Amino acid sequence: MFFKRKEKNPIRIVDKKVHEWKYTTCGYCSTGCSIEVGLNEEGKAVATRGNANADVNRGKLCIKGIFEHELFDAAGRGDKPLMRDKPYEPWKKTDWDTTLDHMGSEIQRIQETYGRDSFAIVSTGQILTEEFYSLGKLARGCIGTNNYDGNTTLCMASAVSGYKRSFGSDGPPGCYEDFEHTECLIAWGSNLPEQHPIIYWRLKEALEKRKFPVIVIDPRVTMFAQFADMHLAITPGTDVALMNSLMYVILDEGLEDRDYIDKHTKGIEAVEACVKDYDPVSASKICGIDEDTIRNVARLYAKAGAAMGIWTMGINQSTHGSDGVVGINSLALLTGNIGKPGGTSLSITGQCNAMGTREWSSCSGLPGYRYLENPEDRKEIAEFWGIDEEFFPKKRGMAQTDIFPAIETGQIKGLWLVATNPMTSMPNTARIRKTLEKLDFLVVQDAYADVETTEYAHMYLPAAVWAEKEGCFTNTERRVNIVRQVVKPKGDSKTDFWIFKELAKRFPNGQKIHFPETPEGAFNEMKQLSKGGDRTLDISGMTHDKIEEACGIQWPYREEDEDEGVAGGDVKGSSRLYTDGKFQTADGKANLIPLPFIDNNEVPDDDYPFWMNSGRVVEHFHTRTRTGKIGNMNKYSPTPYMEMNPDAAADLGVKHQSYVRIASRRGDAVVMVQLTQRVSRNMVFIPFHFHDCVNRVSLGLLDPHSRQPAFKQCAVRIEPVDQDWAGKLNVERRTY
Numbered sequence: 001m002f003f004k005r006k007e008k009n010p011i012r013i014v015d016k017k018v019h020e021w022k023y024t025t026c027g028y029c030s031t032g033c034s035i036e037v038g039l040n041e042e043g044k045a046v047a048t049r050g051n052a053n054a055d056v057n058r059g060k061l062c063i064k065g066i067f068e069h070e071l072f073d074a075a076g077r078g079d080k081p082l083m084r085d086k087p088y089e090p091w092k093k094t095d096w097d098t099t100l101d102h103m104g105s106e107i108q109r110i111q112e113t114y115g116r117d118s119f120a121i122v123s124t125g126q127i128l129t130e131e132f133y134s135l136g137k138l139a140r141g142c143i144g145t146n147n148y149d150g151n152t153t154l155c156m157a158s159a160v161s162g163y164k165r166s167f168g169s170d171g172p173p174g175c176y177e178d179f180e181h182t183e184c185l186i187a188w189g190s191n192l193p194e195q196h197p198i199i200y201w202r203l204k205e206a207l208e209k210r211k212f213p214v215i216v217i218d219p220r221v222t223m224f225a226q227f228a229d230m231h232l233a234i235t236p237g238t239d240v241a242l243m244n245s246l247m248y249v250i251l252d253e254g255l256e257d258r259d260y261i262d263k264h265t266k267g268i269e270a271v272e273a274c275v276k277d278y279d280p281v282s283a284s285k286i287c288g289i290d291e292d293t294i295r296n297v298a299r300l301y302a303k304a305g306a307a308m309g310i311w312t313m314g315i316n317q318s319t320h321g322s323d324g325v326v327g328i329n330s331l332a333l334l335t336g337n338i339g340k341p342g343g344t345s346l347s348i349t350g351q352c353n354a355m356g357t358r359e360w361s362s363c364s365g366l367p368g369y370r371y372l373e374n375p376e377d378r379k380e381i382a383e384f385w386g387i388d389e390e391f392f393p394k395k396r397g398m399a400q401t402d403i404f405p406a407i408e409t410g411q412i413k414g415l416w417l418v419a420t421n422p423m424t425s426m427p428n429t430a431r432i433r434k435t436l437e438k439l440d441f442l443v444v445q446d447a448y449a450d451v452e453t454t455e456y457a458h459m460y461l462p463a464a465v466w467a468e469k470e471g472c473f474t475n476t477e478r479r480v481n482i483v484r485q486v487v488k489p490k491g492d493s494k495t496d497f498w499i500f501k502e503l504a505k506r507f508p509n510g511q512k513i514h515f516p517e518t519p520e521g522a523f524n525e526m527k528q529l530s531k532g533g534d535r536t537l538d539i540s541g542m543t544h545d546k547i548e549e550a551c552g553i554q555w556p557y558r559e560e561d562e563d564e565g566v567a568g569g570d571v572k573g574s575s576r577l578y579t580d581g582k583f584q585t586a587d588g589k590a591n592l593i594p595l596p597f598i599d600n601n602e603v604p605d606d607d608y609p610f611w612m613n614s615g616r617v618v619e620h621f622h623t624r625t626r627t628g629k630i631g632n633m634n635k636y637s638p639t640p641y642m643e644m645n646p647d648a649a650a651d652l653g654v655k656h657q658s659y660v661r662i663a664s665r666r667g668d669a670v671v672m673v674q675l676t677q678r679v680s681r682n683m684v685f686i687p688f689h690f691h692d693c694v695n696r697v698s699l700g701l702l703d704p705h706s707r708q709p710a711f712k713q714c715a716v717r718i719e720p721v722d723q724d725w726a727g728k729l730n731v732e733r734r735t736y
C-alpha cells in the first residue's frame with residue numbers, strides 16, 4: 001500500500017525570500033562563529049545561517065546566532081541623540097553636532113575644575129577592534145584621563161592577570177583544535193554547552209572520534225557536568241586549594257615533567273614548599289572533594305600524553321580568580337602541557353570581542369599589549385600618534401570596580417559608559433544606583449535607548465549595533481574575524497567608530513592625532529604597531545579581505561607568513577603560542593608561583609544559610625538588552641528565577657514556580673522558584689540576566705590582582721512573599 005506524500009503532514013520551512021546572503025561574524029559570545037545574514041529584496045535582514053567554510057563553526061550556529069538578524073529592529077533601539085540638564089527630566093531630541101560639542105565641553109569643564117582624571121570612561125568587550133583602537137586614541141591621546149577601563153574587569157581580568165603572571169603576557173596559548181589531540185580535559189567553572197555551544201560541539205565531535213576523560217569542576221550540576229566522565233562538585237571559591245593538592249600529588253608521585261620544568265620555568269622550589277600543606281586529606285577538608293578523587297584526577301591529568309585545562313567564570317569571578325588562573329597554568333607547566341597539540345591552558349573568553357579590547361583598546365595600558373609603565377612603549381606610541389609623550393600617565397589608573405567607589409567619594413565627577421550596563425551587571429546595584437545619581441555628567445552610548453543606565457544619564461548617544469558596522473573581533477583562540485556591514489545603522493544612530501572620531505575633534509590633541517575615516521584605515525595602523533621583535537600579537541600579514549576569505553586568521557600572522565598563505569591558498573595563522581617553550585618574560589622562562597589559599601569569602605551561616613551562585617543560561621545574553629526582545633529567546637525564560645533543591649524547598653515549605661524573597665546583607669530580590677537537583681541543598685543558582693535581581697544581593701569582593709568581583713560566592717536567606725504582590729511586581733518588570 002502506497003501513501004501519497006501529500007497526505008502526510010509535511011514539515012514546511014517558511015520561505016524567507018532571501019535575495020542575498022552576506023558574510024559576517026556573530027556578535028554574542030567569544031566562540032567567533034562565521035554567520036551569513038539573509039537579506040530580502042528590500043534589503044531587510046530576514047534570516048541567519050552558519051558559514052560552512054568556517055573552521056570554527058563549520059556551518060553550525062547556536063540559538064542566539066540563529067535569531068541574531070532580529071536584533072536590528074528590536075524594540076528600544078535608539079535613533080536620535082538625547083540630552084537633558086538633569087536625570088529624570090524629559091529628554092530633548094537633538095542633533096549630533098550639538099551633542100558632541102556639548103559632550104566635549106562638559107568633559108573639559110569637569111577636567112579643568114577637578115583634574116584630568118575626574119572624568120572616567122568605562123567601555124566593553126562588545127565593539128569592534130578598530131573601534132577599541134580609536135577609543136584608546138581618544139581616551140589616552142585626547143581626553144587624557146587615566147581612569148579608563150572596560151567591563152572586562154567583570155569578565156576576563158583574572159585571566160589576563162594570571163596569564164601575565166605565569167607567561168609574562170596575555171594571550172590564550174591554545175585553540176579549539178587541541179580537543180582533537182588531547183588525552184585529558186579538565187574544565188574549571190565553565191558551562192560550555194550553554195555558554196559556548198559551538199566550542200562544546202567541537203569538543204563533542206572530537207570525543208566521538210576518540211574517547212578521552214572529561215572532568216568538570218563546578219559546584220552546580222551543569223549540562224557540562226552531566227555530560228562529563230567525572231564531576232567534582234567543589235565547595236565554592238576553593239579551587240586554588242584543589243589545584244595545590246593536584247600539584248602535591250603530581251610532585252609527590254614524581255609525575256611531573258622535570259625536563260620541561262628545568263628548561264622552561266623558574267620558581268619550582270617555592271611551589272614545592274607551598275603545596276606541602278595541601279596533601280589530599282587536608283585539601284579535601286577545604287574544597288569538599290574526597291582524597292581518592294583528588295589523587296585520581298591528578299594521575300589522569302599528569303599521565304596523559306597531552307592534557308588541557310580550560311576555564312571560564314567559575315574561576316575568574318572569585319577572590320582567587322587570578323591565583324586560580326596561575327594554578328591552571330602551573331599545572332600545565334609542571335606537566336609540560338603548553339604549546340603542544342592537546343596540551344594547553346586555555347581561557348574560554350566571554351564577550352564577542354573581549355580579546356580585541358585586551359589587545360588594542362589601551363584600557364590597561366597602550367595598544368598592542370604595551371604598558372604605560374614602560375618608557376619605550378610610551379615614546380613609541382606618542383611618536384606614532386604625533387603627540388607629546390608626557391601627555392601619557394606613567395602607570396595604569398583605576399579599574400572599573402574602583403571607578404565606581406571613586407564616584408562615591410567625589411574623586412570622579414563625570415562618566416561615559418560605552419556598551420555596558422552596570423545597573424544590571426555590577427555587584428550590589430543599589431550602591432551603583434546611588435553612585436550614578438552623584439555624577440555631574442553621565443553619558444550612555446548604547447545601541448538601545450531603554451538600557452537601564454540611561455535613567456541616570458544626562459546624555460544618550462544612539463550607537464549602531466553589530467553588523468550595522470564593519471571591523472574585527474578576536475575570538476577565544478586568537479582568531480581575528482571580520483564583521484561585515486550587512487544593513488545600515490538604524491535611524492540617526494552612528495557607528496561607535498564615527499562617534500569616537502568625531503568627538504576627538506573637540507579636543508586640542510584631536511587636531512594633532514590623525515583619526516582614519518574608515519575602520520580599514522585604523523586596521524592598517526594596528527598592523528604597523530603589531531610588527532616587529534618577538535611580539536606574539538602580530539597581525540601584520542592580515543587584511544580585512546584576507547580575513548574574510550579565510551573565515552578568520554589566528555595571530556601571530558606576520559608579514560612574512562603572508563606569502564606562504566597566499567601561495568598555499570590556505571591562510572591559517574598560528575594555532576598555538578609558546579611552541580618553543582620561550583615565554584614573554586625577561587629571561588624567556590615561565591613563572592611557577594606559590595598560591596597559599598586564604599578563605600575570605602562570605603560563607604553561609606545561621607542567618608544566611610544558602611550559597612548564592614549566579615551565571616547564565618543558553619537563551620539569554622547578559623542584561624537582555626538584545627535577547628530579552630527576541631521572542632524565540634525570551635519565551636524560554638521571561639521571568640527572573642532561581643534554581644533551588646527540592647529538599648531545601650520542602651524544609652521551608654516553598655513550592656515549584658512560587659515566588660520567594662531572597663535576602664543578603666546588601667539587599668533583596670523577588671524571584672520565581674524552579675525546583676531542580678542541579679543545585680545542592682545549601683545552594684541556589686540565579687541567572688544574572690534580569691534587572692533588579694541577583695546583583696541587588698551579590699557581594700562581589702574583589703580579587704587583589706585583577707580587581708574582578710567574586711559574583712559567584714555570597715550568602716543569602718529565603719523568605720516567603722505574598723504571591724499576588726510578587727506576581728504584580730513581576731509583570732511590572734521588563735518582560736517584553
Ligand SMILES: Nc1nc2c(c(=O)[nH]1)N[C@H]1C(S)=C(S)[C@@H](COP(=O)(O)OP(=O)(O)OC[C@H]3O[C@@H](n4cnc5c(=O)[nH]c(N)nc54)[C@H](O)[C@@H]3O)O[C@H]1N2
Pocket residue numbers: 029030155188189190191192194195196217218219220222234235236237238239312313314315318349350351613614615616617618619620621622712713
Ligand atoms: N548563552 C550565553 N552565553 C554566553 C554569555 C551569556 O550571557 N549567555 N555570556 C558570555 C560571557 S561574557 C561569558 S564571561 C561567558 C561565561 O561562561 P561561563 O563561565 O561558562 O558561565 P557562568 O554560568 O557565568 O559560570 C560558569 C559556572 O561557574 C560555576 N561556578 C560558580 N562558582 C564556582 C566555583 O567556586 N568554582 C568553580 N569551579 N565553578 C564555579 C557556576 O556554577 C557555573 O556553572 O559566557 C559567554 N557566553
Ligand SMILES: Nc1nc2c(c(=O)[nH]1)N[C@H]1C(S)=C(S)[C@@H](COP(=O)(O)OP(=O)(O)OC[C@H]3O[C@@H](n4cnc5c(=O)[nH]c(N)nc54)[C@H](O)[C@@H]3O)O[C@H]1N2
Pocket residue numbers: 124126127151154155156313317350351418419420421422424425426427445446447448451463464465466496614615616621622623624625626688694695698711712
Ligand atoms: N551576578 C553576576 N553578574 C555578572 C556576571 C555573573 O556571572 N554574575 N557576569 C559578568 C560578566 S562576565 C560580564 S561580561 C558582564 C556583562 O555586563 P554588561 O556589559 O553590563 O552587559 P551587557 O548586557 O552585555 O551590556 C552591553 C551593552 O552594550 C550594548 N551594545 C551592544 N552592542 C553594542 C554596540 O555595538 N555599540 C554600543 N555602543 N552598544 C552596544 C547593549 O545593548 C548593552 O546595553 O556582566 C557581569 N555581571
Ligand code: SF4
Pocket residue numbers: 026027028029030031032033057060061062063064065066196197198199
Ligand atoms: S556559539 Fe557564540 S558565536 Fe557561535 S552562534 Fe552561538 S553565540 Fe554566536
Ligand SMILES: [Mo]
Pocket residue numbers: 154155156350351
Ligand atoms: Mo563576560
